[in-house]
Amino acid sequence: MHYCYYESPVGQLLLTGRDRLETLNFPLGKTRKEPDWIEGTSFFSKVLTQLDAYFDGSLRKFTLAPGTDLKIQGTRFQERVWHQLLALE
Numbered sequence: 001m002h003y004c005y006y007e008s009p010v011g012q013l014l015l016t017g018r019d020r021l022e023t024l025n026f027p028l029g030k031t032r033k034e035p036d037w038i039e040g041t042s043f044f045s046k047v048l049t050q051l052d053a054y055f056d057g058s059l060r061k062f063t064l065a066p067g068t069d070l071k072i073q074g075t076r077f078q079e080r081v082w083h084q085l086l087a088l089e
Contacts, residue, residue, distance in 0.1 A: 002043040003033065009055055015044050021064065022071045 005027065006013040014027035016037075021044065041048055046069060053059035066072050072082045 001034065001037045003037050003039055004041045004044055004048075006048060006051060008051065013051075015047060017043065017071065020067075020069055020071050021047050022073065 001016055001018055003014060003016045006015060011026060013024055015021060016023045024047070047064065050059055050062050050064065054062070064070050066083075066086060072079055074082065
């Protein structure tokens with residue numbers, strides 16, 4: 001699992017993923033790093049570039065693609081909500 005921390009205006013964020021971004025959340029609660037996790041930002045360069053642009057006000061819509069850049073996961077209901085949100089313009 002790859003991971004990195006991102007310092008955002010809303011607080012520190014934790015990004016994780018195996019072959020694409022799987023989670024982006026606040027590093028609290030049940031999230032815990034395992035010994036074999038690999039820390040680094042290069043794996044998440046596309047995501048971090050878009051986060052920087054979003055927080056500086058120059059990006060309004062992310063261009064991360066499900067299946068390629070992100071892994072959509074959750075309950076069936078959550079997955080339906082994610083897909084509906086991705087369909088919005």
